Amino acid sequence: MSADPRGLRGDAPLLDAWLRFREQPVTPFxxxxxxxxxxxVGDVVAGDVPLYGGLDTVHLDAGVLADAEARAARLWGADVCRFSTGGATHANxxxxxxxxxxGDEVVVSRTLHRSMLIGLVLAGLVPVWVRPDVDPATGLPxxxxxxTVARALAEHPRARAVFVGDPSYVGTVGDVAGLADAAHAHDVPLVVDGAWAAHFGFHPDLPRHALQLGADVLVTSAHKTLPAWSQAALVLARTQRVDPVRLDAGVEATATTSPAGAVLASTDAARALLARDGExxxxxxxxxxxRARDRLADVSGLVLVDGDPLVLTLVLPGTGADGLAVERDLLAAGLPVEAAERDLVKxxxxxxxxxxxxxxxxxxxTASVQRHRGVPRPVVGAAVYGVVPVPVLPPREAFFADREAVPLADAVGRVCAELVAPYPPGIPVLAPGEEVTAAALAALAAAADAGVRIAYAxxxxxATLQVVRR
Structure with missing residues (x-):
């Protein structure tokens, strides 16, 4: 059986190199x-081919990675592209x-993934937080x-960039073109974490992708909505406001020196498929x-979030059903979902x-909601979006500060030394350097009560929280 069933290898140099390695028996050293x-250890390692000494020599003589990245840059309309085997986390x-x-300030959306916050720690950047609007009907961003971004830039004229996540984890879509205009009015780049939007811009009924809307950098995950291996991602940039040498250095500084060739090849194959058959x-x-949305719209009390047509986020309070019970029914049917908590299923x-x-x-x-239907409850929404951060120290300073664990009740008023976020989606409620507030602890408690895992703490x-030692 061919390992290239859709005939993509002619337009995918990394895929072609992976197939050639598999087709020619070797005794690698x-x-x-x-x-x-x-x-x-079995077939768990099947297809595991390295980049160096696999898809190419250690000298990269064949240039297949650079060729594949250049093809991706052309497809997305970028000046440069780098592939990542560390997901959008590495790219961010x-x-x-x-x-x-x-010490430089950057304007950062509070809805960004925790990977960007750790990026701020690594780079020593100081966030100027901006919060999203929230839909009162769903409680979601x-x-x-x-x-909001224009006001933050006016108040912080030395800010060096704007970072936002769009679309959101639940599929809502913001005004990226307007954000680009706001950033460019201050001559700073707009960086968009579009991890969930690798498909945007490739069908007339989909939103345009961030670069088409004027962003300077787009980070996207090939493995989320395209058929690539887990951890496959791309960072695409226009270089008018972003130094390509610095970007390349940032990629190399944070990347593995043993990149998985299968991940890279699948990124290339997914790009070729998107270019040829994506629409x-x-x-x-x-x-x-x-058609699925039309059927679900007939379920009394169920609300579907508008935005990305390929995300089905179901808001359940109006049905009285518990999303965790719905998830259990889906799992029993062999249908795991991306996220589930009391009030929503994604x-x-x-x-x-x-x-x-x-x-x-x-x-x-449909059957599960009917089975678990109860008295409708108020929309609480994701409490994480409503927490107002109170910065005290730069994230990097707090991350490396001496710390101690204190009982949660004693943490209010102290400076947090760790990242605490409900996951999914991994958006911080508390970040290193922020004052621990009663509102933040209430949001974490609400998330936990709704069945969301509290991560990274x-x-x-x-029971305890890491705070900066006095």
């Missing part, structure tokens, strides 16, 4: 240590290293308003998703979906 043998941190110097495949997936649709998969999902959700039970 390189890493990885399994040496392509499957009799040691590389960009943070590229846009400023330690709608995006940061351009006027057709995405159109079919969106049509199936529309399902990601990709170009791999069709009426069969979405019909099964819709059948189970040294004490995951939150």
């Amino acid at each position: 390189t890493i990885p240590g399994h040496k392509q043998r499957h009799d040691l 941190q590389a960009v943070a290293l590229a846009v400023g110097r330690p 709608l995006g940061v308003a351009p006027a 057709q495949l995405l159109g079919a997936a969106m049509a199936a998703a529309r 399902a990601v649709v990709t170009l791999a979906d069709d009426d069969r998969s979405l019909g099964a999902f819709t059948d189970v959700v 040294a004490d995951p039970t939150l």
Whole structure:
């Protein structure tokens, strides 16, 4: 059976190199240590080919990675592209290293993923936080308003960049074009974490992607909505306001020196597929998703979030059903979802979906909501979006400060020394350097009560919290 069923290798140099390695038996004297043998730990290592000594020589003589990245840059309309085998997390941190110097301020959306906050620590940047508008009907974020960013830049004229996440984790879409105008009015770059939007811009019924809307940098995950290996991501940039040498240095400083060739090859293959068949495949997936939405809209009390057509975020308070109970029914049917908590269930649709998969999902959700239906409850929403951060120290200073663990009740008024975020989506409620407030602790308690895992804290039970030692 061909490992290139859609005939992509002619337009995907990394995929072609991966296939050639698999087609030509070798006895490698390189890493990885399994040496392509499957009799040691089994097929779990099948397809694991390194970049160096696999897809290319250690000297990169064939240039297949640079060729693949150049093709991706052309497809997205960027000046430069770098592939990542460390996900959007690595890409976000590389960009943070590229846009400023330690002590520089940057305007940052509070809805950004924790990876960018750690990027601020690595780069020594100081965040000027801006918060999104919130939809009162769902309690979920709608995006940061351009006027909010413009006001933050006016109040902090030395800020070096603007960082936002768009679309949001729940699929809502903001005004990226307006944000680009606001940033460019101060001659600073707009960096968009579009990890969930690798498909944007490749069908007329989808939102345009961030670069098409004027952003300077787009970070996106090839593995979230495109058919690439986990951890596959891209950072794409226009270089008018971003130094490509600094960006390249940031990528190399934070990347592994043993990149997985299969991840890189799958990124290249997904790009080639998107370029050739993306509009057709995405159109079919969106049509199936529309039919699923139409059926779900008939479920009394159920609200579907508007935004990305390929994200089905179901808001449940009006049904009285518990999203965790709905998730259990979906798991029993072999239909795991991206996220579930008491008030919502999020399902990601990709170009791999069709009426069969979405019909099964819709059948189970419809029956499950009916089975678990109860008295409608008020929309509480994601409390994380309403917390007002109170900066005291720069994140880097707090991250490296002497710290101590104190009982949670004693932490109010102290300076937090760690990152604490409900996951998913991984958006911080408390970050290093911020005052621990009663509102922040209440938001964490509400998230935990809704069945959301509290992540990244040294004490995951939150009986104690790490604070800066006095």
